[in-house]
Amino acid sequence: MPSLDSFKSRRELDVNGKKYVYYSLPAASENGLGDVSKLPVSLKVLLENLLRNEDGTTVKAEDIKAFAAWLDDKGSANHEIAYRPARVLMQDFTGVPAVVDLAAMRDAAKMLGSEATAINPQVPVDLVIDHSVMVDYFSTPEAFDQNVAREYERNKERYEFLKWGQFAFENFRAVPPGTGICHQVNLEYLAKSVWTKNEDGVDIAYPDTCVGTDSHTTMVNALSVLGWGVGGIEAEAAMLGQPVSMLIPEVIGFKLSGSLPEGTTATDLVLTVVEMLRAKGVVGKFVEFFGPGLSNLSLEDEATIANMAPEYGATCGFFPVDAETLTYLDTTGREHDQIALVEAYTKAQGMFRTDLEPSFTDTLELDISTVRPSISGPKRPQDRIALDEAADSFAITLGKEFGEVDADAQKRAKVEGEEYSIGHGDVVIAAITSCTNTSNPSVLVAAGLVARKAIERGLQVQPWVKPSLAPGSQVVTDYLKKADLQKDLDALGFNLVGYGCTTCIGNSGPLPKKISDAIQSKNLVATSVLSGNRNFEGRINPDVRANYLASPPLVVAYALAGSMNVDITRDPIGYDDDNEPVYLKDIWPSSKEIAETVRSCVTAQMFEKRYGDVFKGDEHWQAVEVSGSDTYSWPESTYVANPPYFEGMTMTPEAPGDVINARIMGLFGGSITTDHISPAGNIKADSPAGRYLAEKGVPVTEFNSYGARRGNHDVMMRGTFANIRIKNQMLPGTEGGVTKHFPSGEQMDIYDACMRYKEENVPLVVFAGELYGTGSSRDWAAKGTLLLGVRAVCASSFERIHRSNLIGMGVLPLQMPEGQGWADLGMTGDEIVTIENVANITPRGNIAVNIKFADGTEKTVEALIRIDTENELEYFRNGGILHYVLRNLAET
Template sequence: MTAYKDVFNARTPLEGAHETTHYFRLSALEQHDVQNLDHLPFTVRIILENLLRHADGDLIKTEDVLSLANWTPGKATGNEAEYPFLPGRVLLQDFTGVPAVADLAAMRSAVARMQGNPEKINPLVPADLVIDHSVQVDAFGSRMAFAQNVEREYERNSERYALLRWAQQAFSNFRVVPPGTGIVHQVNLEYLASVVMMKEDDGMQVAYPDTLVGTDSHTTMINGLGVLGWGVGGIEAEAVLLGQPLYLLTPEVIGMRLTGALPEGATATDLVLTVTQILRKRGVVGKFVEFTGPGLSYLALADRATISNMSPEFGATATLFPVDAETIRYLRDTGRDPKLVDLVERYTKAQGLFRTDETPEPQFDDLLELDLSTIEPSLAGPRRPQDRVAMQSLGTAFRNAYADRFKAAATNVTVESPINRLGNEGGIATPSSVEQKEDAESQLANGNGNGHSVLEGKDILVNLDGQQTHLRHGSVAIAAITSCTNTSNPSVMVAAGLLAKRAVEKGLKVNPAVKTSLAPGSRAVIDYLRNADLLSSLEELRFNLVGYGCTTCIGNSGPLPEPVAEAVQENDLVVAAVLSGNRNFEGRIHPQVRASFLASPPLVVAYALAGTVDIDLAHEPLGTNDKGEQVYLRDIWPSQEEIRQLVTKSVTPEVYAENYSRVFEGDEQWQALSNSTGQLFEWDPESTYVREPPFFQNMSDQPTPVKDIHNARVLAVLDDSITTDHISPAGSFAPNSPAGQYLLEHGVQRRDFNTYGARRGNHEVMMRGTFGNIRLRNRLTNGKEGYYTVHLPDGEETTIYDASMRYQQEGTPLLIIAGKEYGSGSSRDWAAKGPLLLGVLAVIAESFERIHRSNLVGMGILPLQFRSGESKESLGLTGHETYDILGIEQNLKPRQTVTVKATREDGSTFTFETVARLDSAIDVTYYKNGGILLTVLRRLAQD
């Protein structure tokens, strides 16, 4: 890396620090007629420092720096300025990290084939990969669950982990946090992030803000610590690793001003679900959000991180909380080195990056206000994280969402509420059989026992190892305390433990049909729960430790108990999951669980006790204990003061310091993995986990000129809010699916299928799983759900994969047509790679989510956006037409108008205009090269 040029003479010693510690002071720009730096959003200041420090007159010109330094509200829209941004580090998790490492390994192989030096392919910025996405909840409800799940994880994933072990020794600047340690974003928050980084330059240390990009959309969580970072596709992350800048348009920053304080009974989860609803309604896709106002002083850092974590759910690029006294306190409380803490405070104050109540409030493109005292207990669902529901309205919301499953009883008779609302007396059971009693219909005729109308003929008796319980619409099948969003927050975790303790004292038990799990984001959580004497109470309610990983939040919920699964399947029940996660898209949590609600950890425990989401916990009892006493949520809900005292007592710096002292070592199983050496990875052509990806094979020195697209067919016509889970699922898959058939043909037993996420190192599996979500609705199939389409023009119904193979044999290019928010959700590069391998050359949609749009460009797929007010419906597009995309061969420019000509089945034609969502000049360059990685690889090969 070249030395800093200091073209603005901004380098200066950091007062009070070591004599060789310098920084690039923003105030130096005042000598160039820059004013009001203290009114810039902190987000803009951090990006500006990055430009100032890297300015060299070539990649980053003086006018780039001065242009951003003169940022003013309302000037981002329509401003075509483009700023190179060089993040300080890259963060990966294993689902996205394994294919990224596989791509880097494949690039080394390609360079070697081109007679180049493969070591040119090496991370030039520090990279950390945390293995957290692979553990599944196979075992639960016992103290052996954790050990059993970890053992199964290694059985499934040893080939993938061997690739990462190779990468550890082959690449410099690359560290791996082994399995069983924690969730990537929580490990980042509690340990990896430094807030201020140091780099040696010209014989002296230079301090600068910690910035990063990550291959997971929830990388944004770190903004709660004052660290600017966000999720990018694995494709973009690989380019950053190889020294390429990201290119940012002029940032648009939306402020959210907080006042007041959270009321009694409200949690950070309730706050973030409210914020998500507000900001999604406001529209912040592609924008930065920054929090300000006096309410910040009453918001703990873990609460801030909870909000920042869910930036993708409301669509923001990142959500920053500036560094302040609370940031410094958190660094100390999580056991950071005192020298680092001192550096952070000195640097941020000297640089104007430290917020106090007296700091001038920044100017924003727009400013929203939220009074924290108005927050109420909430959940979100049943299908989207932005659909907040007040706790007391959950039963009504559930019924409205699935109105077709309900009918009013002729008599509308109600009876006394049964124990735990499901007629169950509790106890731990092992699944064994399902039994539907002959009197089920007569029970239905007399009401369901909860004061509501009778459900539509569904009241199923289930026998779980001798214990009987009822399942019906709304029954809780999964209750999971999981996800970095909430398990990183000691206040809500301690609240869950306190609620569990009081529930046990009151004699309540969890219905045995509920699959319960506790999957914290770091080992520190278990230690402080144990210190607080709360872990045993959670275990008493079967919330046993199942793993340190994402688990249920990403669909690794494991199978339901067999009798429950059979009852749900055979009776088409709409059962629910309640989880403390951040995503609840259809088909994500579990293929048999249609309704999924996001909730705080204490509410997860509460709904596990209630056994149903068809309830108003504000007014109806959780259940009845052995003494016949009705117990309400208000009877066992802990106060904020109780939570605060216990957090202060049990969550100590020593807990974090001890747990992170050996974070990179791993357990005996990690150490025992095969550890191949050498600069080139030895690809195994028989592997069903890791195969050399095809993207760099037979690569030419120069790109093939882009051409107009002719006679294209439509592979799928999709509606609004198609997520990357729909396009490239991460969860389990069936043996009769194209991916399942591939594995069976290669000798893989069904029990060893693992998940799509774990198989991302094998393009053969992933291309067969593209658009493989069982809840996908393709309009070409007339309402049939799943991975199906019709081959045209013959109209034969087949799988999307098989249709694609036929089209490619016929030489037919393919398109996707969709509605609004195409590609929302996770930053999943295979949601772009998969369509490319299926022959998709363009996607026409009403709007695109930020990360997925860039991923499409990064793989050489053209994103086209309907003109405002137009859609597939308004234009009468059915997907049975053939399409010509005209105007991309010559003089392609950012956001160019592109003409689409459609030919109907009767031969008639019509045209409409679209906007090419190549948003910048670098996007055009990437598209012309067939993608970002081919662009970088050609450049490296030429060098």
């Protein structure tokens, strides 16, 4: 549907004889919007989005005018907008539930008498299968093939489902396993910087934008693609053509000057940036990079910085288009007409980087020449440590964090059957992994050169180290082989283990048993060094308690040294065949050597070849058999199941029913996060989910994680509100997912109580304090709430996105008046709650919540209905966003 175009911005752009329609920001400025030339480029992208999608309902003229007003208040106005990204990016863990919902909608469409094929994504969706490979095998030429085979054994049911989706849905593509990490595939192939679509015979050009079901979607910001990670429900909404609700953000400008000094890498730069921005405080804000220093960075360097936006807390870390962008598009094999369009479009829109400094909410500055070699850890990405202070820092950490001092700090454990022992600080995992660094040829080549020089000096990786190389795309293998560096990495045990997220997301695989036993025998603080973006406590490996982020060449160096106790800037990193000491400086390549090698080994032809038939997959993927049916034949599976969201649905929505004589599922305090609510981590045998899997014949060793089973609602609803640290104040002094059933007064698991209430036809409500649903957006925090039978959540305040997700699942969010929270009212959980007149609610109206106490007294509270817009009200009246979209698509 064409834009209302209140500001008469529709124009034509001629690029090498081909004509495109676009919505011009300068034209809008001339026609009543006012001067927006000094807006940050990231906000210009949002502004164009609203100009193009103005419909008078979700996007109004006043929403567009709010961008001009932003220049006066620098983002303090808190204006909410409806943003429509051009496309959606998914990885397999978080993408499976979205495809499950699409498949379920097809079944429902048939039930409603429509064609199943009416249900398709309304914008392009790419799902990259990258989160399932684990490092079970390593340091052998066969490791890659063995890990791939094991991956397919573990994930057969999920892969059959995803491959069916690949052929069943329009506007949906699945990139098979073994191709690369979604963010690197996005950067190297999927992203276009400027997107186009044909509408009524007219080619429309607009900025490439995306949302992704992974927080590191921000990596593509380096290509000037505005994108960030969202929860599953927001991604599904975008996928189905619905707007993403957001506030026009504050934008922090980060000025870069100078260039990297000799001996440093892009990883050292990004760890410094993370530290600075965390100290600044940029949560919920955009960060946009500018300044002369950008001219001294490659686009891959910028991608390294953009990738770690979640680690510095920003929504995105944006880089405007410049000459380097065009060079990168050419180097990675993009078509010349596309590159010409990117240049012409961004210059016409004032989005091409110039010396003009935009107007930011606030700024900070870094002279890149002051960056020092660094690592980060032992458990937070923002805790940067200068490399020459790393050994001393670990000694302090050993005592302060782990209580190991004096003689305890020196204890060692003999490794069974070996002539060596291990102690605190020994590096047992050295992993070149993660989208952050494996997208950057300079640091991958540097790692290969360090390996080559180490071998020339007769060095080897220490025998207790588990090394691995998991590149973000197959192109990495091509250029490492062309530079003859893969053989050097192989010689040190850094053989290819897979293409995908491995160690960084906890898929490091088990340590050799003898190493694990030695660590456990003395309760050692073993360490890992990885080129990733996350090192949270317990994330990397259960045997490893201290984890450090580092550049790929430093990963190799620490594998050689074998311990964090070695000061690799001063101490020998090893000894040659003549027992002469070898220092890091002896094997560290110069910047010139790295640059020359990169220039000689990275070619556009590599990208063109690897991505030429990228959706075909290898022989394993081709051997996955699926039917060609329009609807999915749901097998008996504990990984993928048809959810019950659409049972009994009709084409005409029934008015939302009142909540009569509801029981309280939980009374919670303030800052209950989505991590508290949503299922996460390993599935315990004595949990409701564990008991369910056992009943299905699944052995405990194959329980896997909630993350791997996100496509099965029976598992996930059993894990909702089951966090071991959640505190239900109906049972003061207890922790974990328990509640009290009434009127019996029996204490039981929340899931079991909810199912009992469901059998008794008793609706449920939840009461909570301030900032309910804070933290990362997690779709199962809302989906699980609905499936447990909760009709309304009454909280003192809500986190914005979780509030929206509750509405998206048909759960009513109500905000209690100040001073009338559940604790103020003297509630204990045995009350009966009634909420009437639900069918007649209006956005941000009031509704009476009647609370009947056990002694027969009653109190009525006028709660604020936190359905904030007419669009949200339509979702709620339909029973949720999926129902709303399903009805609309089934009618057409």
